[in-house]
Amino acid sequence: MSTTQALLDSLLAHKSAINLASTEQKNAALVAMADQLEADCEQILQANSRDMEQAQGAIAPVMQDRLLLTAERVKAMADGIRALIALPDPVGLTLDDYQAENGLRIQKTSIPFGVIGMIYESRPNVTSDAAALAIKSGNAVILRGGKEAFHSSQAIVTALKTGLVKAGIAPEVIELVQDTSRASAQELMTAKGKIDLLVPRGGAGLIQAVVEQATVPVIETGTGICHVYVDQAADLEKALAIVANAKTSRPSVCNSAEVLLVHQDIAAQFLPLLEEKLAGQVELRADEKALAYLKQGQPAGPDDFDTEFLDYILAVKVVEHVAEAAAHIAVHSTGHSEAIVTESAETAAYFTQMVDSAAVYVNASTRFTDGGEFGLGCELGISTQKMHARGPMGLREMTTYKYIITGTGQVR
């Protein structure tokens, strides 16, 4: 048996230790996990420096920055865990409770999934976020991080397990896959009956591979070709601030904007102002109409309206009206986040109704699609599918439910 299969069997044997834990037990575990992360900071940083050494020259500088841990970042991870303590327990909620016509009492109760699997890349804080969300939502969890971050993840999981032991919960409910080859990912994707929910988090390639190959239930996350539409009735100050923020505050993340749509009646006024604001920072790839209003614009290529740049590049298109904007989004969006900037309540209502994405913004930046910003604590990922969960996935999205039906001998 592979080491990964052995871990899966061990999780199956131990999951009830967390599936059935009380709110008090789970919160005590989070306290101990957070404290232990800080107590083990030195070991975690040493492990991280081993990963960083191997990363030199092997991965891009922006990825190296994602991988790097500092004492401050370890403390932020611990604080992220502590932020979950005050949130309500999503397990054991009565979602429905009624007497059916047949006299049966039907209770619909929230319960943990059981075992959650997570396949991700090189950000070590995902390890502690996912483990903490799993514990608070009563789930056992199996984590498969990228090989670049293996030593860091290992040290973090060691600390979290020590915390569990101190809180009196079996440490076997959090496991890190030891084999970072492709084979172990494949084992998780096909662990029917052992993994109740698998969440891939990372680049588009990783997510697509998991969605296509998995036979266990998967929630698709992440890829964001996000649009900002600047309406003819936009407040231009707001529009400039929102477009600049959505594009430049953190271009490497999924909720950053990739495409700007501008109403034709405002394009002549808005686009030169935007170009000035983003000058030297963002490359504008524009369609023919937009190009006419730009000094430094590049003509957009055939793929530029279907690309998640994750970079300082913005595709720009002039549209005739909000309906054309919505139609463009329907064809080119990944269903993550879109925004309209307008002072017209009617146009805003049309846009929010017609645009079928997880998060639709009026006069705000797409960058807010985030579990923390939504008040969910941290997040497991951002769902871009419609089944089960859409948008930021917090504790509630890590539960399912069952019906408990109580009778007095009813037959049918």
Added chain:
Amino acid sequence: MSTTQALLDSLLAHKSAINLASTEQKNAALVAMADQLEADCEQILQANSRDMEQAQGAIAPVMQDRLLLTAERVKAMADGIRALIALPDPVGLTLDDYQAENGLRIQKTSIPFGVIGMIYESRPNVTSDAAALAIKSGNAVILRGGKEAFHSSQAIVTALKTGLVKAGIAPEVIELVQDTSRASAQELMTAKGKIDLLVPRGGAGLIQAVVEQATVPVIETGTGICHVYVDQAADLEKALAIVANAKTSRPSVCNSAEVLLVHQDIAAQFLPLLEEKLAGQVELRADEKALAYLKQGQPAGPDDFDTEFLDYILAVKVVEHVAEAAAHIAVHSTGHSEAIVTESAETAAYFTQMVDSAAVYVNASTRFTDGGEFGLGCELGISTQKMHARGPMGLREMTTYKYIITGTGQVR
């Protein structure tokens, strides 16, 4: 382009006619659809008799009975549609509405999926149930029934479309796949971006094929290896009635019981009574301990505790305690419905907590797992998966949600 692809493209072009319809429009459509079914009863029965002729000798008598329509059954279909009218509209509900710390107003609103696909077998009433649930929940729907029922389904869909026209809704929001070959099922399973949710309903083979081959989101339905556990503290009268009902009232359906577990301290008393009650009607396939208490029992074979018999056969096993019953269920159940018969509140609580199935019964028959019995109107199917929906899937389970976030120019 295949005829099925053409239908999928047409649905995409027309879906907003139902996705955005008001409650009044949708209810008016249901009234007209139900009335038209009754008005077209003669044509529907003629079409059904063509299917019945072809079915002679080709399919089993029990399947022929499923296929047969009568004026009474057509009226029952119409009444099934009418039962949805009074139910609340699941679309446009405010699932959450709060102000986040960043000042944004975050509204979580229920919306239809968009286009729902359904692959099913030979029961013509599934055609009208699924179409009516789709309309009430604001979804366009593409139906692919079995070839045995094609003429019946065609006549039913024709009536439903006429009803839509009379109610002023584009008839292109309900479509029946014209090609009943394997190729058309394959086209539905891989219609990414066109079908938002695919629900297979039928035998285990059909469901497994769809779950394995689909690239669109699927909800797994149906297969039920349901257990009844008779505890030492059971009321034997209730236990006899519940086991007999769960096994014999309709053995061909997924919520019928396939396995009986009996506490060892009550087996000597209960099993002979049960054998007497089921005599001549049900074959008992028993493990060694149970066999000792039965006169006519057959020794259970290796697969008998993992088989959905859908027949007058019951596997019987004696267990030492409720924990062994729960452990057996954890390994052998399909997660559909299980029941405990006991007068001990403590044992009942243990059982409902430990058993991880969609519906867990105390002192009632598993046969109640059904949308109608749960008060959901009819049902699209019974989910045996944990993601998105579990148990009977009614209107609410045919919606998803989106976040609408309103700001005053916030950036991050």
